[in-house]
Amino acid sequence: MDNIFAAHKQQETKGNLSKTIDSVQSLIDLLQTTRDHVAADPSMSALHLAKLQTPVKQSFTKLEEDLKEVNKGMNAYQKALKDKFKTASLPTSTNEVLNEKEDLVNRAIAMHLLREGKFNVARTFVKEVSAKAPPVSEDSEETIDVDMETGQPLNNTRSWIEDLADADDVMIDGMEAVADGELERSGLQKKFTDMYHILDSLRNQHNLEPAIEWARQHSFELENRGSNLEFELARLKFVELYTTEDIMADDPFAGPLRALEYARETFPAFNNRYARETSSLLGSLAFSPELGTSPYKPFFHNSSSFEEASASFTREFCGMLGLSSQSPLYTAVTAGGIALPILEKVERVMAQARGQWTSVNELPVETPLPPGFAFHSIFVCPVSKEQATDANPPMMLPCGHVIARESLDMHSKGKSRMKCPYCPNESHPREAKRVYI
Amino acid sequence: MAELTTTKLDPDNHLLLDQPLLRLPNELLRKNLKTAQRHIEQTNKNVTKDVQAAVGQQPDQALASLEATLAKAQNLKRKLEQLHAEEQSLQRQQRLRIEHLQQLHEIPSLADVKYDTWSHTRLDRLLVDYLLRQGYTQSARELAAEKNINDLVDVDVFEDCGRIEKSLLDGRTQECLSWCSENKQALKKINSNLELELRLQQFIELARSGDVKNQVDAIVHARKHLAGGQDTEFGLRAGGLLAHPPDTLVEPYRMMYSPERYIHLARQFVKTHHELFSLPSQPLLHIALSAGLSALKTPSCHSEYALQANANTGAPVCPICSTELNELARNVPYAHHTKSYMEDDPVVLPNGRVFGRERLKRLNEKLGTDPGKIKDPTDMETEWDERELKKVYIS
Numbered sequence: 001m002d003n004i005f006a007a008h009k010q011q012e013t014k015g016n017l018s019k020t021i022d023s024v025q026s027l028i029d030l031l032q033t034t035r036d037h038v039a040a041d042p043s044m045s046a047l048h049l050a051k052l053q054t055p056v057k058q059s060f061t062k063l064e065e066d067l068k069e070v071n072k073g074m075n076a077y078q079k080a081l082k083d084k085f086k087t088a089s090l091p092t093s094t095n096e097v098l099n100e101k102e103d104l105v106n107r108a109i110a111m112h113l114l115r116e117g118k119f120n121v122a123r124t125f126v127k128e129v130s131a132k133a134p135p136v137s138e139d140s141e142e143t144i145d146v147d148m149e150t151g152q153p154l155n156n157t158r159s160w161i162e163d164l165a166d167a168d169d170v171m172i173d174g175m176e177a178v179a180d181g182e183l184e185r186s187g188l189q190k191k192f193t194d195m196y197h198i199l200d201s202l203r204n205q206h207n208l209e210p211a212i213e214w215a216r217q218h219s220f221e222l223e224n225r226g227s228n229l230e231f232e233l234a235r236l237k238f239v240e241l242y243t244t245e246d247i248m249a250d251d252p253f254a255g256p257l258r259a260l261e262y263a264r265e266t267f268p269a270f271n272n273r274y275a276r277e278t279s280s281l282l283g284s285l286a287f288s289p290e291l292g293t294s295p296y297k298p299f300f301h302n303s304s305s306f307e308e309a310s311a312s313f314t315r316e317f318c319g320m321l322g323l324s325s326q327s328p329l330y331t332a333v334t335a336g337g338i339a340l341p342i343l344e345k346v347e348r349v350m351a352q353a354r355g356q357w358t359s360v361n362e363l364p365v366e367t368p369l370p371p372g373f374a375f376h377s378i379f380v381c382p383v384s385k386e387q388a389t390d391a392n393p394p395m396m397l398p399c400g401h402v403i404a405r406e407s408l409d410m411h412s413k414g415k416s417r418m419k420c421p422y423c424p425n426e427s428h429p430r431e432a433k434r435v436y437i
Numbered sequence: 438m439a440e441l442t443t444t445k446l447d448p449d450n451h452l453l454l455d456q457p458l459l460r461l462p463n464e465l466l467r468k469n470l471k472t473a474q475r476h477i478e479q480t481n482k483n484v485t486k487d488v489q490a491a492v493g494q495q496p497d498q499a500l501a502s503l504e505a506t507l508a509k510a511q512n513l514k515r516k517l518e519q520l521h522a523e524e525q526s527l528q529r530q531q532r533l534r535i536e537h538l539q540q541l542h543e544i545p546s547l548a549d550v551k552y553d554t555w556s557h558t559r560l561d562r563l564l565v566d567y568l569l570r571q572g573y574t575q576s577a578r579e580l581a582a583e584k585n586i587n588d589l590v591d592v593d594v595f596e597d598c599g600r601i602e603k604s605l606l607d608g609r610t611q612e613c614l615s616w617c618s619e620n621k622q623a624l625k626k627i628n629s630n631l632e633l634e635l636r637l638q639q640f641i642e643l644a645r646s647g648d649v650k651n652q653v654d655a656i657v658h659a660r661k662h663l664a665g666g667q668d669t670e671f672g673l674r675a676g677g678l679l680a681h682p683p684d685t686l687v688e689p690y691r692m693m694y695s696p697e698r699y700i701h702l703a704r705q706f707v708k709t710h711h712e713l714f715s716l717p718s719q720p721l722l723h724i725a726l727s728a729g730l731s732a733l734k735t736p737s738c739h740s741e742y743a744l745q746a747n748a749n750t751g752a753p754v755c756p757i758c759s760t761e762l763n764e765l766a767r768n769v770p771y772a773h774h775t776k777s778y779m780e781d782d783p784v785v786l787p788n789g790r791v792f793g794r795e796r797l798k799r800l801n802e803k804l805g806t807d808p809g810k811i812k813d814p815t816d817m818e819t820e821w822d823e824r825e826l827k828k829v830y831i832s
């Protein structure tokens with residue numbers, strides 16, 4: 001990197017056109033002087049002009065040299081880049097995999113933008129995508145295949161656009177065709193629209209009501225998850241009531257009194273888990289209006305509290321829907337950046353064997369990631385060294401040792417009793433039990 | 438034994454995706470320089486000629502000639518000043534980009550919070566790159582502005598490219614031809630025949646009209662642009678075309694008359710454009726994402742029996758299992774592992790589900806299961822006696 005920086009510095013100081021401009025100025029001066037001489041003394045015109053020929057030629061030679069200098073700077077920079085990035089090529093076998101799935105990639109991006117609270121960008125994006133995507137044909141009465149497990153429509157990829165557009169009251173072409181979409185809309189997409197509204201209110205308008213209402217409806221689940229979102233929101237509400245100035249009331253305690261009223265209504269429900277916090281909030285009432293110097297200052301002068309509540313809300317909302325709380329797109333692209341150097345090498349090796357890593361079931365090499373990137377337990381059969389799959393699931397022998405089914409079949413072939421490969425225990429192959437890891 | 442996880446950050450390898458970031462400003466600087474060179478050559482030719490001619494002229498005529506050359510030199514200076522301003526802006530951008538990549542070299546490990554920040558910025562860059570390539574230019578602009586990464590993305594370059602691509606798709610060759618002349622030398626260097634293809638298209642349009650005057654123009658056009666070039670095949674194809682009417686079924690002339698040819702031209706232009714500016718041919722997001730999908734994917738992610746990390750377990754949800762990416766990851770390979778990876782002290786419930794003993798206990802406490810009893814937190818239907826838990830050995 002130092003070499004690249006040095007080459008760049010060189011370019012900034014020397015490898016630029018400023019010298020060339022100076023040289024052109026000299027040429028202008030030269031022409032100007034000659035012109036003035038000719039104007040002052042026309043009889044000597046031929047002489048002056050004859051004297052001009054060589055300097056003009058030299059001027060342009062100088063200009064060319066100046067440019068060469070700039071060019072040299074560029075070549076030096078390019079060489080520094082070349083030395084730094086020895087492998088110039090990027091893996092290419094990813095082409096087909098994602099090129100055919102533009103719509104799914106777009107959906108992932110739209111959801112990512114919403115998670116990040118980039119509502120305006122998301123809105124523009126949805127508009128641009130729907131303007132580009134082919135219009136939904138109105139008379140096609142195709143039956144939508146429904147996933148038996150989740151009840152969600154399959155192959156209905158365009159509907160995310162309608163949901164997001166709908167969330168923002170953007171009318172798009174073909175909306176009429178799905179006007180009674182409330183029925184068709186899958187549960188998840190409906191919820192996603194809700195999340196959009198609640199987050200928009202909370203983060204952008206600092207309106208707590210929709211979030212509080214949602215948290216109240218999911219109070220039980222939230223508590224099971226060990227979340228304190230509901231209390232966090234109530235605390236924010238308390239602070240808001242406390243500090244909002246009511247211009248109609250001339251009572252300086254109007255705010256604190258409203259807060260007190262709210263606290264009496266709401267806080268008893270939290271008493272078990274948040275006794276300390278609630279009493280400390282109420283203690284702040286004694287300090288009104290000198291909150292700034294009170295021990296409660298951090299509660300009241302915390303500009304990032306809405307940001308934090310939004311993050312906490314997103315985490316809980318997504319968690320309950322089975323969505324990850326960190327943006328999956330972020331996690332995947334980061335993991336990709338980490339794994340790419342290894343995959344690039346694999347691709348180079350496999351290219352010689354005319355293979356592609358994207359066309360197999362399993363990557364040919366390990367791609368280690370940082371600890372936070374493991375989300376599932378992994379079972380690798382100690383006998384075959386293969387990862388368990390639905391087709392080749394983990395089986396537990398009565399002794400508690402686990403091997404993959406194919407290994408079990410192999411090991412017990414033709415025998416009515418088999419010895420565990422890892423302990424002296426003997427058992428009947430039928431006694432092996434499928435486990436879910 | 439291979440490591441299961443890593444926190445090692447090897448910046449040199451890590452920057453595989455980021456080369457174009459540093460290459461493009463330099464390519465644009467080069468183009469800038471070439472333009473300067475063209476202006477200088479042009480002025481050189483004119484000024485030298487005028488100055489020579491002036492020697493034999495009458496004084497008042499010579500004075501006028503000198504004034505004209507002076508104007509030309511001043512004009513050159515103005516143009517160079519503009520190019521210099523552009524150059525400075527590109528160099529500033531280049532420095533900011535080097536600094537951005539330099540940051541990565543100062544981050545000690547992948548687990549560092551600074552890496553997280555850096556990687557977020559990279560994602561934003563890749564997203565803008567993707568949006569630009571797919572033609573979602575307004576979204577790209579807004580995202581770049583909101584994330585304050587205008588100097589790390591190339592909105593103008595892609596917008597320009599998109600504008601010319603669209604003009605071709607609309608059946609116009611003029612915009613692309615002037616782009617070709619702006620980049621003449623660079624195109625020559627990579628042996629591009631884009632300009633010839635465009636000239637051939639102009640010829641096809643003249644031939645298509647069928648009227649005699651246009652036919653003559655077509656021949657003149659072919660002589661000027663298509664014959665004698667480095668590729669004689671173009672002249673031959675052009676000649677053959679004149680012998681066939683626009684509704685011909687004879688190949689390759691039918692294809693030449695087809696409006697689809699503009700789609701090919703547009704594609705060829707984009708390809709040439711990216712090659713010229715050292716831009717990868719596909720979105721960087723695709724490259725990073727498909728590598729990441731595979732590195733994260735496990736056989737569980739699309740398994741019928743996958744343990745749904747649902748509300749009751751509170752475990753972080755896997756990004757591949759998450760709705761955003763699940764379908765996208767369906768056909769990519771899953772990661773390779775040589776070692777099992779499991780919570781400590783695994784136990785199996787009577788229904789076959791395996792959990793770490795500690796976590797299972799904690800979850801059951803939170804669920805309010807009676808002491809001595811145990812439930813599967815992912816399926817609360819049944820309650821068992823705690824003694825039915827069985828230790829399982831996973832090596």
Ligand SMILES: [Zn+2]
Pocket residue numbers: 397399400401420421422423424425
């Ligand atoms: Zn055993």
Ligand SMILES: [Zn+2]
Pocket residue numbers: 375376735737738755756757758
């Ligand atoms: Zn998963």
